[in-house]
Amino acid sequence: MPAFSRRVALVALALFAAVPFSSGGAFAQSAKDVSREMILNDPAAPVGGNPKGDLTIVAYVDYNCPYCKETAVTLDRVAREDGKIRIVYKDWPILRPSSIDGAMMALAAQYQGKYETAHHALMGIKGRDTTRDQMRQALRAAGIDMKRLDADLKKNRGAINTLIKRNMAQGDALGFPGTPSFLVGPFRASTLDYKNFKLIIADARAKQAEMK
Template sequence: MSKRTIGSAVSLALSVLAVGLSGAALLFATGTLDAERPVSADFASQARSYLLENPEVLVESFRLLEERQQAAETNELQVVIAERRDEIFHDPAAPVGGNPQGAVTLVEFFDYNCPYCRKAIPVLAEAEEANDELRVVYKEFPILGPGSEFAARAALASQKQGRYEPFHEAMMAYSGSIDESSTLEIAAQVGLDVEQLKQDMQDPQIEEAIGRNLALAQALRITGTPTFIVGDEIVRGLVDAATLQEIIADATTPGER
């Protein structure tokens, strides 16, 4: 049984338990059951009848359960962010864009073959233009196959030639699939020395940097792209420019400069 299946089963069991407890509490509270006398053998029948007549109890129970689970997960992730703040915001291997000395840091986990990451490019550009204090940290997160892995290594290696941002933007603007061939083609187009790039890609530190990103994503329960981190908030999936700018404006980042 997979972890996802086990998790679903546990969630279902908790939901059923929450429904039962909520229903029982209401039965006692409304006098349908007498709290002063032992529960009779037909308790299940009474509870079932009450819930059938009052289905809103089920809705409310599920809502409360979901809220509690979300709150618990949020608290847990905020602890992880606090404990791994330097790794998230200040990994020396992670490329930095925007204003490197900016007061607000936005971290993006992305994959070059993710269509939504490509759609996020103009959103990020607009955010940078609107906030000259925005510092952007790029986390290579190649989860969509060998082509993405090759592109991520090439992108990190391009830093040695000082061409990460134009290379990154060109790959994100590419209309086709990013694989080894297209990566090297784009590298040549943006002025990179392709042979030097191939050599630099063999640096063990590049593989280590990608490995750290993958492990960090697992700790933060990041499974898709794009995912953004601003302050102690994790934003999963593509958002519009107005929403992203609102999140940036609300961020408090005293320790991330």
């Protein structure tokens, strides 16, 4: 697991300090799509934890990323223990073709109110090259209505694709090197263990208080 430097996070990774309000590359979107408001409050993005929490963590993840799978459990634990953390999930399928399948199915599960159920089911699959069939099996075992999921995916494919492209553009604009990548209040970071999640959360709250 990559080491996390608290000093680097605090000194070098101030959120939005250098975020361009346009994004190049294949997933170029409008300035609005990569704005601070859409990164934090995209109405289409799934939200977990405490929706009214005093600190937002934005998580850019891929369902074939082993580090994402490790940190998903830790982030869930930290948010549950803290009780005042709002999590914004950004499906960022950049590693494998099946990553796109996973993102599409997780976001389709949102239409039956089970995004987080799907998210944790997919993150719970071992390995880094998960097949679409394995993903479907995990979702079914987690209690997702697969018939409805398929229907919702077919009906809302355009909206889901647009959201994923928006997430891609944001990751590009923020200059993230890969998954997982997190925005924790006014800071950003990569893979975090339990201790360092707690540290950066405390620092983020302190920084937010200074900025008020």
